[in-house]
Amino acid sequence: MKISTKYHGEIEINEEDVLLFESGIPGFAEEKKFTLLPLPENDWFHILQSVATPQLGFVVTDPFLFFKEYDFVLDQSSVDLLDMPSEKDVKVLTILTIRENLQESTANLKAPIIINLANNKAKQVILNDTTYQTKHVLFVQPEHAGKKG
Known part of the structure; x- marks a missing residue:
């Protein structure tokens, strides 16, 4: 199927590559x-x-590339909506806010996207009982960066 895209222009995609967000995205x-x-x-x-x-x-992006300690528990209703994926069939992504200065770009760790690779069902989950925020800096700066010493 042909689709028009924001960054790639008009492209051809396979129907089996379509992810279904039954509830949409918040x-x-x-x-x-x-x-x-x-x-x-x-x-x-x-x-x-x-x-x-x-x-x-x-x-x-895959949040684990930037945040090695990122961890959360998926609520049962989300697990049910995704049709009980096995751990090997789960892909986690996070939406980024890209800044002109790439070093200031952030990741939304409070609302990860969960994909069941076995059936292409997906959901953006909002984590409530967590310290994660919507804007975590992707590229951690050394403490002494920018200071004259």
């Missing part, structure tokens, strides 16, 4: 179908692109 409840598109020459970042709305594409 703030975009009507958007149910997305696909993951790679960024050229970059293995760390992808675009979570709406299949229906060309201008709706989120830059996402």
Whole structure:
């Protein structure tokens, strides 16, 4: 199927690559179908692109690449909605806010995207009992950076 995208122009995708967000994404409840598109020459970042709305594409990444200690428990209703994925079939992504100065870019660790790779069902989960926030700096700066010493 052909779709128009925010960053890749018009492209062809396979129907089996479409992720189904049955409840949409918070703030975009009507958007149910997305696909993951790679960024050229970059293995760390992808675009979570709406299949229906060309201008709706989120830059996402695997949060464990940047936050080794990231950990949370998925609530039972989310597990049920995703059809009880096994641990090996779960992919976790986080939406990024990319800044002009890449060093200031942030990750939303409070609301990870969970994908069941076995059936392509997906959900953005909002973690309530956690210290995670919506803006965690991706690239940690050394304490002495920018200081004259």
